[in-house]
Amino acid sequence: MDEEKYIKFLIPLVFISIVFIGITVSLQEGENQNKTHLAGHEVILPDPQKEGSLSLEETLMSRRSVRDFAENKVTLEEVSQLLWAAQGITDENRKRTAPSAGATYPLEVYIAVKNVEGMEEGVYLYHPQRHILTKVSSGDVSAKLKEAALGQTFIEEAPFNIIISAIYKRTTDTYGERGERYVHMEAGHVSQNIYLQGEALGLKIVAVGAFNDKQVASVLNIPRNEEPLYIMPVGK
Numbered sequence: 052m053d054e055e056k057y058i059k060f061l062i063p064l065v066f067i068s069i070v071f072i073g074i075t076v077s078l079q080e081g082e083n084q085n086k087t088h089l090a091g092h093e094v095i096l097p098d099p100q101k102e103g104s105l106s107l108e109e110t111l112m113s114r115r116s117v118r119d120f121a122e123n124k125v126t127l128e129e130v131s132q133l134l135w136a137a138q139g140i141t142d143e144n145r146k147r148t149a150p151s152a153g154a155t156y157p158l159e160v161y162i163a164v165k166n167v168e169g170m171e172e173g174v175y176l177y178h179p180q181r182h183i184l185t186k187v188s189s190g191d192v193s194a195k196l197k198e199a200a201l202g203q204t205f206i207e208e209a210p211f212n213i214i215i216s217a218i219y220k221r222t223t224d225t226y227g228e229r230g231e232r233y234v235h236m237e238a239g240h241v242s243q244n245i246y247l248q249g250e251a252l253g254l255k256i257v258a259v260g261a262f263n264d265k266q267v268a269s270v271l272n273i274p275r276n277e278e279p280l281y282i283m284p285v286g287k
């Protein structure tokens with residue numbers, strides 16, 4: 052009888068302990084994921100230029116994918132300008148340089164820095180509203196990023212790589228499955244903005260779609276609900 056009572060007491064206790072441990076672990080994981088983007092220090096980007104010397108037509112004429120980079124550093128002004136072209140805020144309603152289905156803005160833009168003036172090596176996340184970067188992790192990840200992208204050597208050689216990732220839910224919550232298509236279309240818009248801005252600045256860029264998604268996400272330490280869509284090595 053005593054033994055029966057003991058077992059009756061023990062079973063709910065074990066069950067409650069397992070649930071408690073599970074909740075604690077998942078809360079900690081969630082907190083760590085947020086921390087990744089909050090803990091790193093901020094990089095205040097220079098204001099982007101709103102005028103340039105090359106016409107849109109000239110830029111369209113000369114844009115090409117380039118995979119050969121000199122060893123020259125890229126400047127913080129150039130990084131700032133490319134990020135603004137990708138996702139910069141352009142009006143009082145917080146709309147951006149690239150269109151977005153229902154203004155749901157599913158894309159996040161990261162840079163993996165190797166050789167940028169005034170910046171430490173590391174992975175950074177762009178925050179369009181404040182036009183700043185926050186550090187996600189330290190150190191040069193370009194060799195690992197190259198490995199994750201089928202060994203495409205120019206990824207490692209570039210002074211920095213832009214990575215466009217997607218949080219599909221932001222758009223599929225409104226548009227259901229069709230939202231996935233919209234997210235991909237939007238990545239195309241953002242990528243083209245980067246290409247054209249790069250051309251106008253005299254930078255060399257190529258859009259890379261051939262890579263292992265999980266490996267790239269792991270190298271960049273991006274949250275689990277995000278998927279990388281594009282890598283864009285940038286250089287001179």
Ligand SMILES: Cc1cc2nc3c(=O)[nH]c(=O)nc-3n(C[C@H](O)[C@H](O)[C@H](O)COP(=O)(O)O)c2cc1C
Pocket residue numbers: 114115116117118203257258259260261262
């Ligand atoms: C969706 C997409 C994926 C691409 N993936 C790669 C890639 O993985 N590696 C690469 O070297 N170029 C890649 N490119 C660049 C194309 O090879 C390039 O755009 C094409 O050769 C046309 O040249 P252009 O961009 O100079 O006009 C990709 C382009 C697009 C649009």
